Amino acid sequence: MTDELDKSSSARQNSTESVDPTGQDYVAIGKTLIALLEEGATLAGLEARQLITTLPKLIMAWLLSLPILLFFWLGLSSTAGMYVYAVSDSAVIGIASFTVLQALCFVLLQLYIKRSKHWMSFPYTRENIRALIEGVQRATSEKEQKKPSENSRD
Numbered sequence: 001m002t003d004e005l006d007k008s009s010s011a012r013q014n015s016t017e018s019v020d021p022t023g024q025d026y027v028a029i030g031k032t033l034i035a036l037l038e039e040g041a042t043l044a045g046l047e048a049r050q051l052i053t054t055l056p057k058l059i060m061a062w063l064l065s066l067p068i069l070l071f072f073w074l075g076l077s078s079t080a081g082m083y084v085y086a087v088s089d090s091a092v093i094g095i096a097s098f099t100v101l102q103a104l105c106f107v108l109l110q111l112y113i114k115r116s117k118h119w120m121s122f123p124y125t126r127e128n129i130r131a132l133i134e135g136v137q138r139a140t141s142e143k144e145q146k147k148p149s150e151n152s153r154d
Helices: 002-017 024-088 091-120 123-153
Strands: none
Touching: 024 091
């Protein structure tokens, strides 16, 4: 136990003795920092190149997924309509349930779009800008009101 304490105290003494008062440590730190920044820039460049080569493939996959999603939805809706037809033995009710399902989905999407349009219009930012403009207008109008009263004192 005492050997470990002696080793740690001598290591502390060596570390304090190794500090160079001439600033060579700062030069080494600076060189290390520059090397890290260069490596980071190189890595960012490589990742950007990877992104540029991957982006067209990603766009193509997204575009191909749209018809697949459309066919999935039609298959799911058709299955629901066929199930209603099988249960009710009425083709009219089966087709009507398919149509109602499509209409319900359309209405829900329209409500979502309407709500999203509201949030995409930056309501809090516009409110903040409006309050800032009103504050500036109030401050300038108060300044203008003080000026004539100061002139009347002269």
